[in-house]
Amino acid sequence: MFISIDFADDKPIYLQIHDQVIDAIASGKMFPGSVLPSSRQLAAEFGINFHTVNKAYNLLREERYIQFSRKKTAVVSEPLMNETLLQEWDNRERTLLAELVARGVSRQDIVHRVGRLLDSVRLSVENGSKGGEQK
Amino acid sequence: MFISIDFADDKPIYLQIHDQVIDAIASGKMFPGSVLPSSRQLAAEFGINFHTVNKAYNLLREERYIQFSRKKTAVVSEPLMNETLLQEWDNRERTLLAELVARGVSRQDIVHRVGRLLDSVRLSVENGSKGGEQK
DNA sequence: TCATGTGTTCTATATCGTATATAACACATG
DNA sequence: CATGTGTTATATACGATATAGAACACATGA
Known part of the structure; x- marks a missing residue:
């Protein structure tokens, strides 16, 4: 599981x-x-x-x-996204980003860090899932 | 205030x-x-x-x-950062990033979005604060 | 010296969120 | 028709949140 x-x-x-x-x-x-x-x-x-x-x-x-x-x-479900959801996400993300900025982490380091995290999340999202259909 | x-x-x-x-x-x-x-x-x-x-x-x-x-x-206080804090931050950030990925937002859009948020957070952090010293 | 304002500690209360427990219900399945 | 869904309802227990009031040690400034 x-x-x-x-x-x-x-x-x-x-x-x-x-x-x-x-x-x-x-x-x-x-x-x-x-x-x-x-x-x-x-x-x-x-x-x-x-x-x-x-x-x-x-x-x-x-x-x-x-x-x-x-x-x-x-x-x-099929993915759903809209402006309201994005704005709510922005609020939470901004709070999280402010933590690193307040602790003196550079913009470059933060962007690089987020990029790495994104890759670790998306590992198989673009490939292995093709061929799986519902019902 | x-x-x-x-x-x-x-x-x-x-x-x-x-x-x-x-x-x-x-x-x-x-x-x-x-x-x-x-x-x-x-x-x-x-x-x-x-x-x-x-x-x-x-x-x-x-x-x-x-x-x-x-x-x-x-x-x-003076900014403080260490590996433990970064790892805890990564965990929370990863959870947040996964939301957008699960909703089908592309990597490029997410990176761009985070960049904009970072700029909105850091607006004055690199400039206007010089000249303010404690005590 | 002394009144003032700090953060700190303690006890107490009320409310809400979390988690569990048990029961009963309508519904679809095989 | 028994079984397994999600759903709804009531109940209890515990911790987190927020308020309230009192008292304390300490530093400040008149």
Whole structure:
């Protein structure tokens, strides 16, 4: 499975699941049509409550990363992007970038660092996912 | 004042203060030696409890952005950066970048976007702050 | 000397978010 | 018709957030 939970982490469990699903989509491990494990199934796998998994799934649905088919199974959606989402992203990214600037990291170092991170995220997004179709 | 509070925002007040102080340092509005308003003073200005301001200041101190002089006033510290901080930053940045990648934004668009944000953060950091010395 | 303003520490309360637990429901599947 | 979905509801427990009030040691400046 592409999900792991760190109970020692101060990040809430439902957010760990949420973020890792997004990471799985970004990296190409999952793509539009991919079926996610059911709430109860994933919960059982990690010994957590299925409501916690549900909270992560519902958040992902509100953000349009996934949707639920009539079969009631969670499925990865087609990518969606708009100006509102970009602006909200900018606000969070700006806060994060300000940390490095405040600590004296140069613009060049930051850009280079972001570039490396982008590559590590996108590793397989442009290649290996072709040939996987839903349904 | 360079700080404002949005009570409608779901972001905790102490984090709003925390983030805005970092932004002020990053943008050059504050620099090593700059004196922050006292907890009680800033709290009175916004009609909030001084313990809430204290929480923000103590967090900023733990992260070495500020320190308290013998006079007990909060003062901006010299920039500090190390590998541990960079790795923790990478983790958060990677999660944020994955959101855009998962939504289908191209690498070029993301890099361009981060560059613009960086410029908006650093506006005055390289110029206007020279000539301001502590004590 | 003494009043003032600092950050610090302590106790207390109220509210919200997180996580768990249990039960019941409508729905689609095989 | 039993099974497994997501959904909804109620309940409890715990930690984080925010407020409130009191008291303390310390440095400042009148």
